[in-house]
Structures are given as structure tokens and as C-alpha cells.
Amino acid sequence: MSIHAANFRELRLDRLCRDFGTHNAVKDVSLTIRQGEFIALLGPSGCGKSTTLNLIAGLLPATGGGIWLDEKRIDPLRPEERGFGMVFQNYALFPHMTVRKNIGFGLKMRGVARAESDRRVAEAVAMVRLQGQEEKLPGQLSGGQQQRVAIARAIAVQPPLVLMDEPLSNLDAKLRLEMRAEIRRIHNTLGATTIYVTHDQEEALSLADRIVVMRDGQIRQVGGPEDLFSRPDHLDVAEFMGFRNKVSGRVASVADGLATVTVGGLGLVGRVRTPVRPGEAAHVSIRPEDLHPVRDGDPGLPAKVVSTEFHGREFVGFARMADDTPLTFLADSRIPHGTDIRLAAQPDSVLVFGEGA
Amino acid sequence: MSAPATTTPAIPLGQRLAARGLDGLTLLVLPAVLFLLALFIYPFLYGLFLSFTPKAGGALANYQRFFSDSFLYGTIATTLWLALPVTIATLLLAIPIAFRVRLMRHQRLLTTILVIPITLGTVLVAEGLLNYLGPQGWFNRTLMTLGIISSPVKLLHNYWGVMLSLVITGFPFTFLLTLSYLTGVDPALEQAGATLGAGPWDRFRHILLPLLLPGLAITFCLSFVQAFSVFPSAVLLGAPAGPTRVISIAAYQAAFEEYDYSMASAVAMIMGVVQLVIVVAVLGARGLLYRGPAGGGKG
Numbered sequence: 001m002s003i004h005a006a007n008f009r010e011l012r013l014d015r016l017c018r019d020f021g022t023h024n025a026v027k028d029v030s031l032t033i034r035q036g037e038f039i040a041l042l043g044p045s046g047c048g049k050s051t052t053l054n055l056i057a058g059l060l061p062a063t064g065g066g067i068w069l070d071e072k073r074i075d076p077l078r079p080e081e082r083g084f085g086m087v088f089q090n091y092a093l094f095p096h097m098t099v100r101k102n103i104g105f106g107l108k109m110r111g112v113a114r115a116e117s118d119r120r121v122a123e124a125v126a127m128v129r130l131q132g133q134e135e136k137l138p139g140q141l142s143g144g145q146q147q148r149v150a151i152a153r154a155i156a157v158q159p160p161l162v163l164m165d166e167p168l169s170n171l172d173a174k175l176r177l178e179m180r181a182e183i184r185r186i187h188n189t190l191g192a193t194t195i196y197v198t199h200d201q202e203e204a205l206s207l208a209d210r211i212v213v214m215r216d217g218q219i220r221q222v223g224g225p226e227d228l229f230s231r232p233d234h235l236d237v238a239e240f241m242g243f244r245n246k247v248s249g250r251v252a253s254v255a256d257g258l259a260t261v262t263v264g265g266l267g268l269v270g271r272v273r274t275p276v277r278p279g280e281a282a283h284v285s286i287r288p289e290d291l292h293p294v295r296d297g298d299p300g301l302p303a304k305v306v307s308t309e310f311h312g313r314e315f316v317g318f319a320r321m322a323d324d325t326p327l328t329f330l331a332d333s334r335i336p337h338g339t340d341i342r343l344a345a346q347p348d349s350v351l352v353f354g355e356g357a
Numbered sequence: 358m359s360a361p362a363t364t365t366p367a368i369p370l371g372q373r374l375a376a377r378g379l380d381g382l383t384l385l386v387l388p389a390v391l392f393l394l395a396l397f398i399y400p401f402l403y404g405l406f407l408s409f410t411p412k413a414g415g416a417l418a419n420y421q422r423f424f425s426d427s428f429l430y431g432t433i434a435t436t437l438w439l440a441l442p443v444t445i446a447t448l449l450l451a452i453p454i455a456f457r458v459r460l461m462r463h464q465r466l467l468t469t470i471l472v473i474p475i476t477l478g479t480v481l482v483a484e485g486l487l488n489y490l491g492p493q494g495w496f497n498r499t500l501m502t503l504g505i506i507s508s509p510v511k512l513l514h515n516y517w518g519v520m521l522s523l524v525i526t527g528f529p530f531t532f533l534l535t536l537s538y539l540t541g542v543d544p545a546l547e548q549a550g551a552t553l554g555a556g557p558w559d560r561f562r563h564i565l566l567p568l569l570l571p572g573l574a575i576t577f578c579l580s581f582v583q584a585f586s587v588f589p590s591a592v593l594l595g596a597p598a599g600p601t602r603v604i605s606i607a608a609y610q611a612a613f614e615e616y617d618y619s620m621a622s623a624v625a626m627i628m629g630v631v632q633l634v635i636v637v638a639v640l641g642a643r644g645l646l647y648r649g650p651a652g653g654g655k656g
Contacts, residue, residue: 059548079551086552092545096567096647105563106553139649157553 008160009070010034011056011193016075017064018051018217025051027217028065033195035160038187040208041197042240048217049197050165056195057163058082069160080109085154087164091146093138099125099149100134106157124152127186144175151183155190162187164196168203180207201240205229213237233273235283235353243285243351245327247301251276251352259352264321266299270350281355288316290349291329293341300342303327308334319343408623419623429624432604433631439516439591439603440584441635443523444531447580448573450524451532455539468536475529482526483593487513490521518594519601523584531580538572539565542651568651574643578636585632604628 011033018026026048033039041049054060056067058079067075074082085106093102103124107117125131128148138146147167154162167183168176184207187194198204204211205225213220213228213236221228221237232238239246249263254276260267261282268284276282294300303319308331315331319341329343374380411418423429458467474482490496490512497509512518542565550560588605595601604624612621 057548057552059551078556079548080554080556082552083554084552086549088545088549090543090545092543092549094546094549094564095649095651105550105555109550109554109559137647137649153549153553163552 008035008193011161012068013052013056013065014068015065016052016055016062016067018048018055018060019063024217026055029214029217029219030065031212031219031222033193035193036191038184038194038196038207038209040204040211041195041214042199042201042204042211043214043220044199044240047214049199049214051217052214053163053165053195053197056161057084057086083157083159084161084163085157085159087147087150087154087162087167089166089169091138091150091170093146093149093153095138098135098137099130099141102138102149103152103156105153110157120156120158124156127155127189128152128182143171144179147171147179148182151186155186155192160193162192162194164194166197166199168198168200176203183207201242213240231273232285232351235285238273238285238351238353242287242289244288245286245291245329247284247286247321247325247327249282249284251278251280251282253278258347261352264302264323266301268301268345268350269347270352271348273351274354276352276354283353283355285351285353286345287349288328289330290345291327291343292345293317293329293331293335294344296342298342298344300344301327302340302342305335305337305339305341307337310334404622404625407619408626411619411623412617419620420627422620423623423627429607432602432607433627435601436585436587436603436605436628437631439519439523439587439601440581443520443527443584444577444581446520446524447527447531448535448577450528451535451576452569452573455532455536458536459539468533471532472529474525477526479522479526479589480593483522483590486518486522486525486594490518513594514596516595516600519587519591522590522594523587526590527580527584530583531576534576534579535569535573538569538576541572542568546651567647571643571646571648574639574646578639581635581639582632585635586628604631 013029013031013033016026016029017024029048029052031039041052043049051060055062055075058074058077058081062075065075066073094105097105100121104117104121107120112120121134125134128151130145130148130152133141133145138149141149147170150167164183168179171179180203183194183196186192196204196207205228208225210222211225211228212222213234215236221233223231228237229241232241232243235246247263247268249261249268252260252262252267254260254272257272258269259272259276259282260269261284262268263284270284270286301321303321306318306320306326308315308317315334317329317331317335319327319329321327327343335341371380408419409416411422414421454471458464458471461467477485488494492509492511496512497506500506501509512521546564546568547560550564555563586605587603588609591597591601591603591606595603597606605628608621608624608628611617611624
């Protein structure tokens, strides 16, 4: 395989900003990406992750800060001068060109000789396993095949950087898993550097070497998947990493990185993630899969069951506390609506955040 | 249902018709059909027959007369010589303006301004041009004051007067159609082109133009048919006895100066055939183009 990524050391975003009128879509985003990394920009819609990607691609001009590829400042360059490969959410295949012409378009624009171009198109086609489909028009392909063409088109020019904007969001669940593995395989084979935008934390966790969690146009936390998953630094990040239960209480005591937070008369013990002091208000985050009903008499958060859903291997229960705080938990069996229960979690799986977090 | 008892239960007629798309709603088409029959099909057939019943001579006498008299058959070339350049000029004007307007924030305002000529009507535009372009009009006076020309440019009562007025009145229509075809092209395609290294010209040539061409072909046909049936501006701004003696003037003269409706019908039929030939040729060429969706994928 002679397709390989062009060489560079690092891509650096330096206090990058993008305003739309008075709205700051991206604010002071600084990030260094090393060659060969698979970076996921993760966040809810409207958090600025796609805007950041478009700024890197050059499809949007930045309103502040700069982008550097090694020692070269690239943010004044137009997209066609940057030479990054991009995979669009709706694929953006040229509908009037065959698969072969779509994939060869970038090579043609770069004036690559015919024979060389044919060879590289064939390699890209093989890379995404689309042999035999070269003469078809995009409209004749399935969604997954179109996605492969879009990837092949982006990598055929051997770009230093491949940008992907929620590439899997238009595919069905099964295909999504399949293409996820494909994308990682292609990234590894090419030795490419990939920036991947997604709102799906599972996608980010399974694909990326490093995840950049964004919220309100700013970076909240950067870290490896395992790191983010178990040690989120921020309440938002925790919520995004599956800590769906959020209850508020008051700190009773802090010791050895563990805090006891009083919620509804009960002392919940958890790991301190942002500084808290006794007497202050605090938030407690727990994953549904770590929250279970306890036997009568054992201590736990009192709540009333709203409903239970069967999810195949387990039951997912929904309950409300006296102050209407919703709780989601795992149960072994269906619990009748209206049952009073107590829910508890191991201190290790409980996170405590200060009020300001 | 009082259908006769059969061995297999018959599906009611109404249901079968509905399955083929015929139901009560279909009746709503009737007024339109009657309208078309009364105001289009019947007059057309009437004219066609009328053209074969000349005042004197055999059934084809009108056509023989038309094609043997250069004063008559020459109008085809005269009209084509006006209509084709006008159509091409309006298209060539509309494409870049539509490209620019597409990216503008106050698109609606600008579109409204550009479309105003459509509401004015040919005669008002012609009157305006008569004043504006006349020997004492602003146009010539400005150019003379600036010293660009020493004597007034003659832009009225000749080919250029008609040409200008047709471009002005035809432009809004061409522009609106072009704009709508252009906005139908997924903007992500251009962005994809840019990330693949295509500059503005390559993006236009390889991506937008091929996707626009089928629409431009339709726009061409509609604008051409409009320009080909030019009458008011050819009379008001042109030289109706000479260089802008278009085919509709020939038909008018046959009908209202010679009172030969049969001849006038023949001219009208010839006019229709010429338009048809051009339109069929353009649409035929369009058939060779890609005509699928102008979007980038599912979505």
C-alpha cells in the first residue's frame, strides 16, 4: 500500500475564535494535535465542534486566533490551498461523476498524471473495499457505500490531515458499527491524522486516541477515552460520559479525596472531582448502571418508581426523588409503578463536583 | 353495493379506479381541461385548418407564398437573430449575478429589485428606453458631457433598441429561474470541491456547471420562446419595416393590414414550428446530460 499521509509534526490551534454576529460559536480554542493522532471533537449540537472543524478546513474564516501547521500559519489560506481531506456529514459526493471520477477529483485538481492518478484511485478503492463499483454514480450506491466513496475521495490525495464531520450520523445502527471499525482501520493503515467530529460519546470513546469535549464554544476537557470516562473534570463532561444522574446536596465532610454529601438526609460518599469544602453546595453524578436498589433497611436515596423498561439483559428503572429530581438506575426485575425504593452506589463510582463546576 | 353476486367477491369499481389514481378529486382537473380545450387546443387546431384554406390557390398556397417571398421568410432569420443573442445574453448575465446573489445576506431585497422589470411590462420599459436612450436622453447626454462620444449614439429604432429592451424585460425571468436552479445545488458540493483543491473556476466548471446545465437548458427554452414572440418592443424601439421586422410583425400585417387571416395563421404556424425546432434541439441535447439530483447524497 503506497497511499500514506503527508508528513508534518503537529497542528496547533491557538486561541481560535469564530463569532456569528454577537454569538461566539468558538471561543479561545487552543489545541495541539500530533501527527498520527485520532482526535474526536465531542459535544452536544451547537457546542462549536463542527465550526471548529470548518475553521481548520478553511470553509469558515476565523474571527480570532490562528492555526499553525508546524511553523506555517495556515488560517489565511483558502481551503483549496490547505489540502486537508474532508468527509462531510451528507458525504457531498459529486452526483454527476462516477465513483472513479469522484475519488480521482482531488488528484485531477492537483494535476497528477493520468497513470499515477489511476493507480492511486485503484488503491483508494481497494482501501475502502469498493472494487467493482467504480463506474457507478453515487445515486446508485447504498448509504454505506457512499460513505466509503467519501472517505476514499478524501484520502486519495494523501492529505496530512483528514477531517470528518459526523460521518456516521446518516447510517443505520448496524452499518454505523461496521463503518466505525473501517474508519479506525483506514486511519491505522494510512498512518493518517484524523479529526473526527461527533456527538456520540460511544463513537468518540471507541475511535479516538484523545477526546476533546466541547461545550458552548469552548474546550471543557481533553484526555484519553479511559481517562475521560472514569475521571471527568467537569459536570458537563460527566453528563456526556454517561453520568446521567445528577443530584444536588451539601458537603458534610471531605477527606482523602472522598467527600460525603448530604442529599435528602442521606450521606452519599463519592470521589471529589472539583474542589469542595464542608458546608458548601455540591453536585453528585452517578451512572445509571452504578445505581441499584438496596434491600429494605439499608441506606440509600429515597425515590418513587415511575417506570421500568426491559433492555434485554437488565431492567432500566426511572424514579423521582421527593424534590422531583429524576433518577435512572438498573434493576434485576420489573418494579411496579409507585413503589418506594432506596437507591445506592459504590463510593468509587460516585463523583462529587463543587457548585461552580 | 348492489353488485351482482359472483364467485369471487368483486372489488368495487370506485376502489379499482382509486387504485389507478382516479377518484372524486380527479374531477378537479376538469375545469383546467376545459380551459385548455377552449382556449388553447381549439384555437390552435382552428388556426391550423385556417392556414390550409387560403384566399386563393391550393391548400399549401400560404406556405408557398411565405417561403417564396424573402420579405416574409426573411423574418425567421431576423427574429432568430434577435431572439438567440438575447436569450444567450440574458443567460450570461443571469448566471454570474445569480452566483453573487446566492451568497448575499439581503438576497430578498436584491431579488425584488432585479425582478421589478417583470412587473412593468414591455410597453412601459419601451417607453422608458425611448426617453433614456434617445438622442436627447440621459444616456447620450451623459456620454457627451463626459466627452466619451461627440455625437449621440443611435440606440433606438434599430436592432440594438429591441435587443436592449428584450434583455431588460427577459432578464428577471431568466435570473429567477437560474437562481432557483443554483440554490438547488447542495453548497457542500462546492465545499467538498474546495477541500479537494479545486479553485473557484474549477469548482464552477467541474461541479456547478454540469449540475446547472439541465436547468439552464430549460431556462434557455423558456426565455427563447418569450423573446421569439417579441412584438411591442420591435415596433416601438426597432425598425419594424427593416432590421427588426420580426415574424410576429409579418403575422400582424397579414391579419390586420391585408385582412388575410388564413395567411396570418400560416405565419403563426411557421413561427410555432421554428420555436419547436429550437426547443426540441435544446431539450434533445439536455437529454445527454446528467439530470439526477443535485445533492451530495442521502439526506
